[in-house]
Amino acid sequence: MPRVSSFANNLRGEYKTPGGKLVGVDVYVDEAGKPVSCKVDGDFFVMGDDDAAQSLLADIERALIGGEPLDTVFRAHPRVRLVGVDGNAIHTAYLRALGNVVKGSSREKCRSICANVDANDNSDKSTSNNDAFHQLCRKRWMAIRPEVVLDIARDSAEQMAVDERWAREVSEGIRPATLRFWRWSRPAVVVGRFQSIDHEVDVEEARKEGFDVVRRCTGGGTMFIEPANVITYSLYAPQAFVQGLSVNQSFRLCDQWLVDALNELGIDAAFGGTNDIVCSEGKIGGAAQRLFSAHHGGPGALLHHTTLAYDIDAERMSRILKTSSEKMRDKSVKSAVKRVAPLKRQTQMGFEELFSHLETYIEQRYN
Numbered sequence: 001m002p003r004v005s006s007f008a009n010n011l012r013g014e015y016k017t018p019g020g021k022l023v024g025v026d027v028y029v030d031e032a033g034k035p036v037s038c039k040v041d042g043d044f045f046v047m048g049d050d051d052a053a054q055s056l057l058a059d060i061e062r063a064l065i066g067g068e069p070l071d072t073v074f075r076a077h078p079r080v081r082l083v084g085v086d087g088n089a090i091h092t093a094y095l096r097a098l099g100n101v102v103k104g105s106s107r108e109k110c111r112s113i114c115a116n117v118d119a120n121d122n123s124d125k126s127t128s129n130n131d132a133f134h135q136l137c138r139k140r141w142m143a144i145r146p147e148v149v150l151d152i153a154r155d156s157a158e159q160m161a162v163d164e165r166w167a168r169e170v171s172e173g174i175r176p177a178t179l180r181f182w183r184w185s186r187p188a189v190v191v192g193r194f195q196s197i198d199h200e201v202d203v204e205e206a207r208k209e210g211f212d213v214v215r216r217c218t219g220g221g222t223m224f225i226e227p228a229n230v231i232t233y234s235l236y237a238p239q240a241f242v243q244g245l246s247v248n249q250s251f252r253l254c255d256q257w258l259v260d261a262l263n264e265l266g267i268d269a270a271f272g273g274t275n276d277i278v279c280s281e282g283k284i285g286g287a288a289q290r291l292f293s294a295h296h297g298g299p300g301a302l303l304h305h306t307t308l309a310y311d312i313d314a315e316r317m318s319r320i321l322k323t324s325s326e327k328m329r330d331k332s333v334k335s336a337v338k339r340v341a342p343l344k345r346q347t348q349m350g351f352e353e354l355f356s357h358l359e360t361y362i363e364q365r366y367n
Contacts, residue, residue: 013096021084
């Protein structure tokens with residue numbers, strides 16, 4: 001059954017695009033039950049400038065309440081792109097919040113008014129594994145030759161601030177391309193830019209367990225951070241690094257070296273969907289991206305970060321994170337905990353040894 005729930009003074013509906021992302025819509029109603037406003041959230045991505053991305057979402061919310069076609073909204077924002085969901089998914093979640101399960105002619109109506117935006121960019125999924133794409137990766141990485149930084153331990157709030165600041169510095173041309181390996185000083189739950197904290201995290205339980213709860217500046221899903229169990233890195237590169245590439249290709253360009261490094265250790269790592277790193281046992285990690293506009297004559301920037309699970313306290317994670325049944329609807333394993341396949345199960349390397357291997361691998365490969 002689709003998820004439809006009451007939450008404070010609003011109704012909630014969710015829709016998970018098969019092979020894509022989850023979108024949720026909270027609809028606020030007046031005393032007569034008439035929708036007066038709504039809020040769209042989810043683990044999708046919005047590729048585009050900051051203001052333009054926020055403007056698109058605000059216009060989508062206004063159109064839903066006003067009963068306007070979403071394709072009109074998308075046409076008004078040609079420089080912004082939704083990744084992982086489309087207008088049909090958003091409209092379906094909205095109708096579910098109102099208690100209307102979309103099927104038959106209603107479903108077709110949704111498609112007719114929302115079909116101009118693709119939920120998934122699947123046309124190039126195989127390119128990351130062929131020789132031509134590896135050559136493209138090498139050429140582009142050699143062009144930027146990023147400085148590799150093994151950073152000091154920071155808490156989650158400082159990590160988020162550094163990530164955005166360094167990306168903006170690259171966009172302005174005052175910092176060279178940089179690959180930063182993170183060190184975490186405290187456990188944390190990091191929520192994606194467009195997610196709802198209330199629907200993703202049991203905040204009270206998180207704080208009781210000593211976890212900070214913060215929001216990052218990129219889209220995507222929630223990160224569960226235990227300092228000794230995760231490896232995280234960020235790439236800050238000029239926008240030209242991904243120029244002319246599809247969204248799928250840009251994710252693969254940034255993480256191909258990682259997949260190769262893990263394969264070299266005998267781990268059957270591969271790309272899954274748009275932004276996941278997977279193996280035969282499940283999900284190893286995930287990535288997120290955001291583009292920053294050029295300022296003060298700079299080149300603009302791509303921020304790309306990836307988090308890998310070396311190990312995981314599954315019981316603790318299940319207490320802190322909320323995972324709706326709708327999100328797991330198209331998964332073969334119906335549990336977020338069971339979907340995770342930590343690297344510790346697949347290699348004899350200790351955490352620090354693996355961390356050092358990845359740092360050395362990227363330095364030697366492109367520098």
